Amino acid sequence: xxxxxxxxxxxxxxxxxxxxxxxxxxxxxxxxxxxxxxxxxxxxxxxxxxxxxxxxxxxxxxxxxxxxxxxxxxxxxxxxxxxxxxxxxxxxxxxxxxxxxxxxxxxxxxxxxxxxxxxxxxxxxxxxxxxxxxxxxxxxxxxxxxxxxxxxxxxxxxxxxxxxxxxxxxxxxxxxxxxxxxxxxxxxxxxxxxxxxxxxxxxxxxxxxxxxxxxxxxxxxxxxxxxxxxxxxxxxxxxxxxxxxxxxxxxxxxxxxxxxxxxxxxxxxxxxxxxxxxxxxxxx
Amino acid sequence: xxxxxxxxxxxxxxxxxxxxxxxxxxxxxxxxxxxxxxxxxxxxxxxxxxxxxxxxxxxxxxxxxxxxxxxxxxxxxxxxxxxxxxxxxxxxxxxxxxxxxxxxxxxxxxxxxxxxxxxxxxxxxxxxxxxxxxxxxxxxxxxxxxxxxxxxxxxxxxxxxxxxxxxxxxxxxxxxxxxxxxxxxxxxxxxxxxxxxxxxxxxxxxxxxxxxxxxxxxxxxxxxxxxxxxxxxxxxxxxxxxxxxxxxxxxxxxxxxxxxxxxxxxxxxxxxxxxxxxxxxxxxxxxxxxxxxxxxxxxxxxxxxxxxxxxxxxxxxxxxxxxxxxxxxxxxxxxxxxxxxxxxxxxxxxxxxxxxxxxxxxxxxxxxxxxxxxxxxxxxxxxxxxxxxxxxxxxxxxxxxxxxxxxxxxxxxxxxxxxxxxxxxxxxxxxxxxxxxxxxxxxxxxxxxxxxxxxxxxxxxxxxxxxxxxxxxxxxxxxxxxxxxxxxxxxxxxxxxxxxxxxxxxxxxxxxxxxxxxxxxxxxxxxxxxxxxxxxxxxxxxxxxxxxxxxxxxxxxxxxxxxxxxxxxxxxxxxxxxxxxxxxxxxxxxxxxxxxxxxxxx
Numbered sequence: 001x002x003x004x005x006x007x008x009x010x011x012x013x014x015x016x017x018x019x020x021x022x023x024x025x026x027x028x029x030x031x032x033x034x035x036x037x038x039x040x041x042x043x044x045x046x047x048x049x050x051x052x053x054x055x056x057x058x059x060x061x062x063x064x065x066x067x068x069x070x071x072x073x074x075x076x077x078x079x080x081x082x083x084x085x086x087x088x089x090x091x092x093x094x095x096x097x098x099x100x101x102x103x104x105x106x107x108x109x110x111x112x113x114x115x116x117x118x119x120x121x122x123x124x125x126x127x128x129x130x131x132x133x134x135x136x137x138x139x140x141x142x143x144x145x146x147x148x149x150x151x152x153x154x155x156x157x158x159x160x161x162x163x164x165x166x167x168x169x170x171x172x173x174x175x176x177x178x179x180x181x182x183x184x185x186x187x188x189x190x191x192x193x194x195x196x197x198x199x200x201x202x203x204x205x206x207x208x209x210x211x212x213x214x215x216x217x218x219x220x221x222x223x224x225x226x227x228x229x230x231x232x233x234x235x236x237x238x239x240x241x242x243x244x245x246x247x248x249x250x251x252x253x254x255x256x257x258x259x260x261x262x263x264x265x266x267x268x269x270x271x272x273x274x275x276x277x278x279x280x281x282x283x284x
Numbered sequence: 285x286x287x288x289x290x291x292x293x294x295x296x297x298x299x300x301x302x303x304x305x306x307x308x309x310x311x312x313x314x315x316x317x318x319x320x321x322x323x324x325x326x327x328x329x330x331x332x333x334x335x336x337x338x339x340x341x342x343x344x345x346x347x348x349x350x351x352x353x354x355x356x357x358x359x360x361x362x363x364x365x366x367x368x369x370x371x372x373x374x375x376x377x378x379x380x381x382x383x384x385x386x387x388x389x390x391x392x393x394x395x396x397x398x399x400x401x402x403x404x405x406x407x408x409x410x411x412x413x414x415x416x417x418x419x420x421x422x423x424x425x426x427x428x429x430x431x432x433x434x435x436x437x438x439x440x441x442x443x444x445x446x447x448x449x450x451x452x453x454x455x456x457x458x459x460x461x462x463x464x465x466x467x468x469x470x471x472x473x474x475x476x477x478x479x480x481x482x483x484x485x486x487x488x489x490x491x492x493x494x495x496x497x498x499x500x501x502x503x504x505x506x507x508x509x510x511x512x513x514x515x516x517x518x519x520x521x522x523x524x525x526x527x528x529x530x531x532x533x534x535x536x537x538x539x540x541x542x543x544x545x546x547x548x549x550x551x552x553x554x555x556x557x558x559x560x561x562x563x564x565x566x567x568x569x570x571x572x573x574x575x576x577x578x579x580x581x582x583x584x585x586x587x588x589x590x591x592x593x594x595x596x597x598x599x600x601x602x603x604x605x606x607x608x609x610x611x612x613x614x615x616x617x618x619x620x621x622x623x624x625x626x627x628x629x630x631x632x633x634x635x636x637x638x639x640x641x642x643x644x645x646x647x648x649x650x651x652x653x654x655x656x657x658x659x660x661x662x663x664x665x666x667x668x669x670x671x672x673x674x675x676x677x678x679x680x681x682x683x684x685x686x687x688x689x690x691x692x693x694x695x696x697x698x699x700x701x702x703x704x705x706x707x708x709x710x711x712x713x714x715x716x717x718x719x720x721x722x723x724x725x726x727x728x729x730x731x732x733x734x735x736x737x738x739x740x741x742x743x744x745x746x747x748x749x750x751x752x753x754x755x756x757x758x759x760x761x762x763x764x765x766x767x768x769x770x771x772x773x774x775x776x777x778x779x780x781x782x783x784x785x786x787x788x789x790x791x792x793x794x795x796x797x798x799x800x801x802x803x804x805x806x807x808x809x810x811x812x813x814x815x816x817x818x819x820x821x822x823x824x825x826x827x828x829x830x831x832x833x834x835x836x837x838x839x840x841x842x843x844x845x846x847x848x849x850x851x852x853x854x855x856x857x858x859x860x861x862x863x864x865x866x867x868x869x870x871x872x873x874x875x876x877x878x879x880x881x882x883x884x885x886x
Contacts, residue, residue, distance in 0.1 A: 076364035081362040083359075083362060087357075088359055105364065
């Protein structure tokens, strides 16, 4: 599997706070990768690391097949970024922003940017300060795609948007990704959204990856065992939280469940909640 | 970087334009003001300090704050550009913005001054270098402070406090230290030794500040600046404002809290008796040995102290000043409760009585500084000191009598009667000069002494000169008008003036004429002519008068060889000048004023 991005055993501290604790993830080329985690799990720190704004204390970064200590500017030119809340210059219009941003990218597609503005229904002569939150986010997406990036990072881009705007944004993202074949890493804590957009997910919790794989694979591995009188201690089974267990797909078929117990499939949201609340289980 | 520079230009062009307009207006005003300065190039120094420094502080502050305050640096961080490049571009943008105004202004100033000043390559180059180094220092410092974002006002406050503390504690004025000396007054003058050492120190400091700014900008990969950009809480802001206000208020008291260094005159001859009089001259002063002079003056002051009922007299030092004329005696304070009288102690024609008169005046004014503020008190002060001298010096009264008669003759020629002369003592002194002015005031004292008797005269003098007052405006209310004191003593001012009236004498046969003559550009020379009999020892004094200036004493003198000629200075059109002419009269043993002319140049 060719990966645009691979992180191995990444650790990063902010003073006494351990933000990333041996994080591992790999984003395959040409796919949309959903990066799920609670607030404070380490999603934004990971993305800031990939934007070259911080360097890891330990670990290995491989970007476009090149191993780097931290992300240099020349590799950043191949990455597009859509932040949670775009801080555009309030006095600039969309067109002025395009001209400004285009100055930093060698493959800036000016005609493509104009097309994106029309397609995403972004007013060209309105100042950024007069745009709605949804329009600003769409503008950030247009700016990111006009750079013809090989890797697009999105940091919870739809936070604060209403459901309709969120759906429109995600639809456009999928379409554009298909057209350009860009690798996308989409961070979010909204499970439904990730389910709609991504084919592959990584779940991060307390700075470490708890799961990485396809959504179907995740569903196959993580299930609930209902009707248990006591914890199920079969080899190959890991208790995620309560009656939610994780095991290889084959192990589920071969497992001999106690009488009265039955296996139930879970939705992505239930699986995410089980992973995300693990710390509460551990501290209890 | 080009895209960033373009962005900065588009973001700040309105602010820059406003700054340039203000700068242009200031440049115009300073150019007009500099016409009366020692060199028109002084306008550049004024512009550098009045506009260059505020602009060099405001520009980086705005460039940094607009980016980090609005949070748009987060947008920049998402682009493929390093934080160091962003800061470096901002540094360059501000510097270019500053230079875009100042470089043409410098050129314009040189062009406009080309006919008034000899512009050597050395002078122009040195001015440019000093200006660049000084501005680079201010700009780099302001940029480094701007990067501390939410703490910038606290840092400015600390910096202000440090400068105030240094100015209090340093022996030399702070303007004589780098970087202030680099942009000092001398930068516009040709022939002054360039302060290479100070320029090098300032340049090194500017480099250090630039390095500090870059270090601050790049520390923790630029994260420190981002953290500093967070707004202070309301409580922290209030606390900071309170601390800043308290520090500012305390700094105004620093000068009073820290006593200045005591004034010490090395190798001076000192009196044994109190009050202490030190003579800083080892040879004879006015024909008297320094130790005898010190004792004599101390004894004289002790008697004055008892007679006027003064408070404790301050130690006094006589300091030689070779730059002064023999009859030009000045005084001032040196440290706490110490007086210094400056005179040409080694001059063969130094008049000892005049020196002693000035020592008494210094002591009386030390106890009542408010007298110096009141025109109606100066003739009393000077007349009394001369009267005291005449009472103790054989033959001095006869000399003063002759001088007073001559003074009355001059005043008569100017159409000024005794009452006007006493009421307008400043004008009288300007017309007569110091020597005759004192003699005329002595004449008034002599009349008062005759009419009031010894006791009445002493009581009047104690009331008029023996009060202790402070050096602020409140004392103006406490000090009673001389006319009231005279009336209370039974000798109203008109009656005193009547008693001083002498038989009218013909006017002296000499007068002063001054004629301005235009040179190239807006410069003038002044041609003088003494009409009448050519006087002996003619000395011309001159100065440029500035608006609101109270002193009318010439600050330059010219010993003229002929009764007509040209003053050895040029003056700028539109300025006002004062020219005085004095001659020496052997019979009066003093210089008298032939005339004083104020002229407004077209």
